[in-house]
Amino acid sequence: MKTLQSEPTSDFSAVTDFYIASVAQSDRAIQVRWSDGSNTTYHNIWLRDNCPTAFHPHTGERCFDLLSVSQDIHPLSVTLDTGTLIIEWSEQGHISCFEQSWLREFCYSGELAKDHSSSYQSWSCEFIDHIPVDNQQDILTSDRALYEWMSALDKYGLAIINGMPNEPEAVVQTANRIDYLRQTNFGVTFDVVSEKVPINLAYTSLSLPLHTDLANQEIPPGYQFLHCLSNESMGGESTFVDGLKVLEGLREDQPEYFRLLCEYAIPFRFHDQAHDIREHHPVINLDNFGNIVEIKYNAHLADIFDLPGEVMYDYYIAYRELMGRLKDARYKIELKLSAGEMVVFDNRRVLHGRNAFDDSAGKRHLRGCYVDRSEFKSRLRVLGKQLAKVI
Amino acid sequence: MKTLQSEPTSDFSAVTDFYIASVAQSDRAIQVRWSDGSNTTYHNIWLRDNCPTAFHPHTGERCFDLLSVSQDIHPLSVTLDTGTLIIEWSEQGHISCFEQSWLREFCYSGELAKDHSSSYQSWSCEFIDHIPVDNQQDILTSDRALYEWMSALDKYGLAIINGMPNEPEAVVQTANRIDYLRQTNFGVTFDVVSEKVPINLAYTSLSLPLHTDLANQEIPPGYQFLHCLSNESMGGESTFVDGLKVLEGLREDQPEYFRLLCEYAIPFRFHDQAHDIREHHPVINLDNFGNIVEIKYNAHLADIFDLPGEVMYDYYIAYRELMGRLKDARYKIELKLSAGEMVVFDNRRVLHGRNAFDDSAGKRHLRGCYVDRSEFKSRLRVLGKQLAKVI
Structure with missing residues (x-):
């Protein structure tokens, strides 16, 4: 597992109360450690499927064909630049850029994973x-x-x-x-x-x-x-x-x-x-x-x-x-x-x-x-x- | 378990290929043995809930209040008369009459239970x-x-x-x-x-x-x-x-x-x-x-x-x-x-x-x-x- 350390840019830390502290690659996923100590995992296949370029600019619909890449797709390189995670992929010479605020919002593992419980309030x-x-x-x-x-x-x-x-x-x-x-x-x-x-x-x-x-x-x-x-x-x-x-x-x-x-x-x-x-x-x-x-x-x-x-x-x-x-x-x-x-x-x-x-x-x-x-x-x-x- | 034997009336056996051969009571249910050798069980509570009088004559909606009887309701007597099963209940002095053709159609146990599998036919x-x-x-x-x-x-x-x-x-x-x-x-x-x-x-x-x-x-x-x-x-x-x-x-x-x-x-x-x-x-x-x-x-x-x-x-x-x-x-x-x-x-x-x-x-x-x-x-x-x- 390779680990990449980062320091927040002064710009970015001014508007959010969290930032990516470090990134590491494991077999099928990228592990992100946040400045508040929380950890999240993003699978390579999930990241590629949700690359911002995968969505149609007008309709917002998903246009990327998931079968155009293999299930073993993985990063050749992972870079952090001013709050953006940049991944160069092993297939199609494709590069994806993920804003850390987006990664935080859509994380699905660990303590930050979305709460799916109901917001209804029952009564008598x-x-x-x-x-x-x-x-x-x-x-x-x-x-x-x-x-x-x-x-x-x-x-x-x-x-x-x-x-x-x-x-x-x-x-x-x-x-x-x-x-x-x-x-x-x-x-x-x-x-x-x-x-x-x-x-x-x-x-x-x-x-x-x-x-x-x-x-x-x-x-x-x-x-x-x-x-x-x-x-x-x-x-x-x-x-x-x-x-x-x-x-x-x-x-x-x-x-x-x-x-x-x-x-x-x-x-x-x-x-x-x-x-x-x-x-x-x-x-x-x-x-x-x-x-x-x-x-x-x-x-x-x-x-x-x-x-x-x-x-x-x-x-x-x-x-x-x-x-x-x-x-x-x-x-x-x-x-x-x-x-x-x-x-x-x-x-x-x-x-x-x-x-x-x-x-x-x-x-x-x-x-x-x-x-x-x-x-x-x-x-x-x-x-x-x-x-x-x-x- | 009491058992009641029956012989088909000549009228009824002429129009159907089955009839109730015998009826027996067990703890919570009535066991019906049919002329073709099949066996079905009808729970007392189910029979009372589906008495023909439980449904509105015009709208067909269920009008019987299930909570108006106890869960232990049971027959005081069970009689067979010309293809009709007649039950005198332990509560409310109520009597229910079930046609054997109806009992056959809606049976839910044994080999005669309704087949819920789909009738769709798939294609290539x-x-x-x-x-x-x-x-x-x-x-x-x-x-x-x-x-x-x-x-x-x-x-x-x-x-x-x-x-x-x-x-x-x-x-x-x-x-x-x-x-x-x-x-x-x-x-x-x-x-x-x-x-x-x-x-x-x-x-x-x-x-x-x-x-x-x-x-x-x-x-x-x-x-x-x-x-x-x-x-x-x-x-x-x-x-x-x-x-x-x-x-x-x-x-x-x-x-x-x-x-x-x-x-x-x-x-x-x-x-x-x-x-x-x-x-x-x-x-x-x-x-x-x-x-x-x-x-x-x-x-x-x-x-x-x-x-x-x-x-x-x-x-x-x-x-x-x-x-x-x-x-x-x-x-x-x-x-x-x-x-x-x-x-x-x-x-x-x-x-x-x-x-x-x-x-x-x-x-x-x-x-x-x-x-x-x-x-x-x-x-x-x-x-x-x-x-x-x-x-």
Whole structure:
């Protein structure tokens, strides 16, 4: 292992609180020791693949063909020059220049490796007094207000917009501030009113137990917007539970149940005259870093379980445990939406329901739509970058 | 264990080739022995949960509250009557009646348990002579033609429609025979033409290596429709590879590489002025039954890998192996679309690309849109049921 020592240039050390102290080559990688004592490893193949010249100058897309070099590509020389690591490669006579700030940002080993844990903050019933609220006019006219409200929604999975005009298109106009809408078999928008021949329980005046929407879809919709146009009926309070909070508790207390609900998929189905939409899903979905991504819980759409015989009984016990926890009043918030209010929540995290209502005294009418997570997260990133530039 | 013997009624045995021969109760389940010698187990809790009365008569949704009974619910009596299993339960004085044909259909244990393996059929370069083709007029006017063409597309992941009118809306009109379109950041439809300031490589005249679209989305689009409005340029042949076939080979030959590509997620990203859409995904996605659901492969959208340091090198080796296999000419079909032809393929299974073209002699213009898998599969089921009734 060869080691190259470096001293910071006075220029560079003035604007950052770290710099590359030394560089050494090992078999397949370069070892970087930083001025703060931390160590990071960069594999040769990774460095070559991520040479700044590998990306298209306009589109930012990766253009380098990884197979144009061998897996054994390695540096012929490594030089440090004013905060830049310069590598002359063993193939194609290529030279790569890496800024040390870039190397620091994208390091993937040791104590500096990127933290992939979730930034979501879970909540229980006390959240009723802390739900983020903003006014529709702010959301429509101010990017900063939109960004701050969306950041809170991202963190907590539930937020309110008030001051909504009593117009059917208001929900679309507001949601479009984020991005285009996610269409489903219920349309681009949907009206939650009591109907005489309902195609599902939402369109009755019955109570609706806590659930996530469209668990029968390959990917259930992300953020749900529910604009209250009128709510003069008796009852009809909206109920919410943070699925993330409930799952965190289950994971802690009953890891074996949690595992079963992650590992085995159950069938979900919605069918009417025109549709028969089915999908198997695990109730709990983790990302590749072990974070809880999603809960799919909809007792009404749960189809006939077809788990392996040896798992069926244990699964039912785990599933019942989750059902019981979801009914625990300590998790639940309940609020009666008024005309002009809109509730927005992450349908794949926060369960929603409603109390039964009697609409003989007055109508209950919510109008809804969805925006998916990819679009939501993208908008949040772009707004963040734009606002950072303004400052 | 109590056992109940039964003889078939002459009526019932006339229309089915099996009947319940005997029923026995064990601790948590009922054991059914069938006339053909097969044995199935039905857990008490599963039977109670799936009592025919548990489902809403209009909407088909599950209405029974599983927590309204205990996990120890069991039969007080089990009776067989003319092909119906009648259970009197230990709780709520409830009685359930199960048709034996239903019990047979939904059994989940033993040799009769549902087969969850995929019905897809993978292909190599010889498929060029067997691509399913139908005419647009048939697809528009005949449900049977649509059903048969969709069935072939479902099985092979690639099919052609010819006789398309040279109109921009023809692709939408045809795709709408299946269902509504999946919108993306590129719009509801998109035009693949060479542009002066491209936002991605598709909109140049460069060759486009094999890829799946929008791997950076939380769920990439399902079926892709590409209608050729003109292709008078030199070159510009479309290329396709069945990712399923390639992955089957990888799984067989290099199971450890296959596992790495399933287990670890890599980052994908598309960004322009208005968007920054990012997602981590494993390149290979299995369903809970071990079937290959999906390949996400897009070298252009692959962002800077942030795998754990100890995995990075091995992952690169596995990834390069896949890259190499995807380039193997034995897998590839190449066809030059003519005006009036439309190719349709499962974007999450079949990779597509194109050869470079020179459009100084004539324009190359493809117009595209997407329909997602949930909608496609639903339409196929509903058409199948409708056509079965017609017969």
